[in-house]
Amino acid sequence: MKEDSTLSPGIAIGRVYILDRTKPCILRHSIQDSHIEDEIQRFKEALSKSKAQLKEIREKAKKDIGSKHLYMLDAHIMMLKDATLSENTISIIREQKVNAEWALKESMEGFLKKFERISDEYISSRKKDIEQVIYRVLRNMIGHHEESLADLEEPVIIIAHDLTPSDTIQMKREKVLGFATDAGGKTSHTGIMASAFEIPAVVGLKNITERAKNGDSIIVDGIDGSVILSPDNETFQIFLKKQQRFKYYEKEMLKTRDLQAVTKDGQRVRLLSNIEYSDEVDLAIRYGAEGIGLYRTEYLYINKDSLPGEEEHFLDYKKVATRMKSGYSIIRTLDLGGDKFISETKSDGEGNPALGLRGIRLCLNRIDIFKTQLRGILRASHYGRLKLMYPMISGIDELKEANRVLQEVKDELKLKGIPFDHEIEVGAMIETPSASVIVDLLSDEADFFSIGTNDLIQYTLAIDRINEQVAYLYQPLHPSVLRILKGIISSAGKKGVPVSICGMMGGDPVHTLLLLGMGNIESISMDPHSIPKIKKFIRQILYKDAVRIADEVLSLRSIDEIKRYLSEEIPKIYPEDIEGHDVNRSAFLNRKEEVIAEQYV
Ligand code: PEP
Ligand code: MG
DSSP states (O other): OOOOOEESSSSEEEEEEEEOOOOOOOOOOOOOOHOOOOOOHHHHHHHHHHHHHHHHHHHHHHHHHTTTTHHHHHHHHHHHHHHHHHHHHHHHHHHBBBBBBHHHHHHHHHHHHHHOOOHHHHHHHHHHHHHHHHHHHHHHHHHHOOOOOOOOOOHHHHEEEEEOOHHHHHOTTTTEEEEEEESSOOOOOHHHHHHTTTEEEOOSSSHHHHHOTTTTTEEEEEETEEEEESOOHHHHHHHHHHHHHHHHHHHHHHTTTOOBBBBBTBOOEEEEEESTTTTTHHHHHHHHHHSSEEEEEGGGTTTOOOOOOOHHHHHHHHHHHHHOSSSSSSEEEOOTTTBBBBBTTTTOSSSSSGGGOOTTTHHHHOHHHHHHHHHHHHHHHHSSOOOESSSSEEEEEEEEHHHHHHHHHHHHHHHTOOOOTOEEEEEEESSSSHHHHHHHGGGGOSSSEEHHHHHHHHHHHHHOOOOOGGGGGGGGOOOOHHHHHHHHHHHHHHHHHEEEEESSGGHHHHHHHHHHSSSSSEEEOOOOGEEEEHHHHHSSSOOHHHHHHHHHHHTOOSSHHHHHHHOOOOOHHHHGGGGOOOOOHHHHHHTTOOOOSSSGG
């Protein structure tokens, strides 16, 4: 696994533009009693100026890009309005008789201390927000002008330590060819915006700002997640070709957008999209998704000051339901815990979080949180085709209990006369080995199953999916994984319960072939960019070949044997894109949803 994180595929070639967002250097000065009120006034003015600047950016962005994504700026504006922040700063100025800059810095540090013990990605992006907002106020106090991306004249590649929401929101596709940052991750604001605007980007590079200089030529490879500084002519030519191929590939693939995914001998499977925030529905539709197979709703909970309320859930899912007109959307209930935490649930600090209070366990432990979300989903189900699905089910009692809570919520809504889809379908994710061997039992309690291969592989092979040390052992083609998958698909088939795939195996052609060959798969949900590639593949193969190959693979004894067999067989049934199906690459790389077009380069 790489340290950096690619967010938005594509290749950008251009010149470096360093955006200086380093923290202002603040010194401590003692002030006299007679200057205290002036100092407080100076602080208040900087605060108002900062608010006014952000509001202006917001208004402008609203005109340019509509109201989507503005919530990130709103969060920053809210922070500036936070009474504790200004009260603390003012009392530090009064009590310690220090300059306003120092007082604000102290106040910020006090704030950040609260998060010190927690080291997960979401909390660190919350910390980043606080810092970014306060640096703006500090810059205004010391009179530093903040350069704006709105002023860019030439198209450039932005290099920055990190980007603020106001930076990303002002980015213009014609002026920002790509960007690369030291900080950030897939779920950081920067990450989300890059993927929403489809700007090639690589984040989390740690020290790119130290290595790059203004005006350097640079290549940002958002496909492989790498950045090349001052490339020589040969490298430049290679990437130019890669860029052209990628563009061509995307264009060609989009041509098949409105075609169905059906094998040459008539086996049909629905291709759906995984999304992580509601605005991604539009992107999914553009790539030909026939529905949403997995809406990971965690984003509603993170980077927030408080838990989302029922109305926020309702409006968000209603947006999904109304925008995805051509098919259904599956809203997965909260899957926090494991590798994603929020402070309110206190599930952080567990010794073994992947095996701890995660997913449905957390929901059943915090029925208040669970019910709020269920009410939101049910109310939204009146406005479009929604299904709901529980993550991390490990036993029948858990599933029954979740359904019991759901029934309670339904009864409450009915009593109040609030409309919802009374027949809403309810599914269980099959992503624990335990669930996978009792699929027949779970069938009585679920309308559908969706296989979460990411966690299923993690728990089956006892490999922490985010631990780089054991990444080499994370093998979707391990015979145990394949047998378990076959078992799930067969058991569900016998019970007549439809099965879908929503883990990353679904976005890989070779893995898709095997899954299809294992039985009747109703749908496969994947990251939106993978849909055209999988569709093209499915349309060119025969279902009977998939069945034959899957059968043979299930009889093989080791990963090596399986890979060897596949590298011989796949070119026979799909000769056209032979190098696109390097089995070694597929097997190792499918863990990253971001690695999508590599095979075509
Ligand atoms: C999975 O585990 O395969 C899955 C789709 O869920 P997540 O990646 O959100 O855990
Ligand atoms: Mg999972």
